[in-house]
Amino acid sequence: MKFSKLLISLSMALGFVAAASAQTTMRISISVAQNSHQGIAIDTFAKEVEKRTAGRYKVQTFYSGALGGERESIEAVQLGTQELAFSSTGPVPNFVPETKILDVPFLFRDKAHARAVLDGPIGQEMLKKFDAKGFKALAWGENGVRHMTNSKRDVKAPEDLKGLKMRTMENPVHIAAYKGLGIVTTPMAFPEVFTALQQGTVDGQENPLSVIMAAKFDQVQKHLSLTGHVYSPAIFVMNKAAFDKMSAADKQAFVDAAKEGVKLNRARVDTDDATGVTELRAKGMTVTENVDKAKFVATLAPVNAEFEKQFGKANLDAIRAVK
Ligand code: EAX
Numbered sequence: 001m002k003f004s005k006l007l008i009s010l011s012m013a014l015g016f017v018a019a020a021s022a023q024t025t026m027r028i029s030i031s032v033a034q035n036s037h038q039g040i041a042i043d044t045f046a047k048e049v050e051k052r053t054a055g056r057y058k059v060q061t062f063y064s065g066a067l068g069g070e071r072e073s074i075e076a077v078q079l080g081t082q083e084l085a086f087s088s089t090g091p092v093p094n095f096v097p098e099t100k101i102l103d104v105p106f107l108f109r110d111k112a113h114a115r116a117v118l119d120g121p122i123g124q125e126m127l128k129k130f131d132a133k134g135f136k137a138l139a140w141g142e143n144g145v146r147h148m149t150n151s152k153r154d155v156k157a158p159e160d161l162k163g164l165k166m167r168t169m170e171n172p173v174h175i176a177a178y179k180g181l182g183i184v185t186t187p188m189a190f191p192e193v194f195t196a197l198q199q200g201t202v203d204g205q206e207n208p209l210s211v212i213m214a215a216k217f218d219q220v221q222k223h224l225s226l227t228g229h230v231y232s233p234a235i236f237v238m239n240k241a242a243f244d245k246m247s248a249a250d251k252q253a254f255v256d257a258a259k260e261g262v263k264l265n266r267a268r269v270d271t272d273d274a275t276g277v278t279e280l281r282a283k284g285m286t287v288t289e290n291v292d293k294a295k296f297v298a299t300l301a302p303v304n305a306e307f308e309k310q311f312g313k314a315n316l317d318a319i320r321a322v323k
Helices: 003-020 037-052 070-079 097-103 111-119 121-128 172-180 190-199 209-214 240-244 248-282 293-299 301-311 313-320
Strands: 024-029 057-062 084-088 135-150 165-168 184-187 204-208 223-239 286-288
Touching: 024 037, 037 057, 037 084, 037 135, 037 209, 037 223, 037 248, 057 248, 070 084, 070 223, 097 121, 097 172, 097 223, 097 301, 097 313, 111 121, 111 135, 111 223, 111 248, 121 135, 135 209, 135 240, 135 248, 165 172, 165 190, 172 184, 172 223, 172 301, 190 204, 204 209, 204 223, 204 248, 209 248, 223 240, 223 248, 223 293, 248 286, 293 301, 301 313
Parallel strands: 024 057, 024 084, 165 184, 165 204, 223 286
Antiparallel strands: 084 223, 135 204, 135 223
């Protein structure tokens, strides 16, 4: 064989190998650190996608808001400049208004109740609402039950919150409720929160123990109150066009990979909830466990009446009725 011919057949062989192993790389991001309930969600997802598609899809993982805050990431997924994101539902109502109802304070009895609702017909129907907005919602995940922290005082009842300036998520339901509790609300993207707390731009914030620990808020907050005022879901979202392009088997692989991610995500939230108080006390926080929840609920009655008008009492009751 002539040398030129050998070169041609060699390059054809190489071309064939390249085509057989063609790999599509996608990106997924979270706003919190890798060592967290959200980090384990996307790390597991990336691993499972690769495994379940025999390496044809690779998912690059970005942590700590490296690609922006949650609102920015969801926007990027909608536009298709980023394929995937895992986010709390904080900013999601700005894109899919139907999800607003999930962020109503004291709606869920506990995590088990929330998980049953999200995994049941109500939650699964809601996932479909994302389609019309340019998303494929792969699965509900979990951010956790939110508690309040601040730098000023122990909070036991709503009157202790009067005049406290707190960072909130960019979520209209949270903002309305916290105003109703007497809080001075300052909506802010998560990546800015540590510095805002450190510099005293705000006195406090509220987040699940998982986030408080992952973000090391104990370094800039003295008081933690186990208010448990709202359950915070999370979600795996994907750009709809990117999802639709895939084969049926790959679509299923992505959905299944997300579900695997959620299993470990929820398990980590449970571990964090079990160890968090001890750990945060050890780091110097004062923890108020005997919060007067009945008073919180009573104070929120006027806001809740508004929510019932806005979301429909029947819809809220349907969620409450899930066992
Ligand atoms: O998703 O913005 C928030 O407070 C969220 O809970 C946090 O970024 C984790």
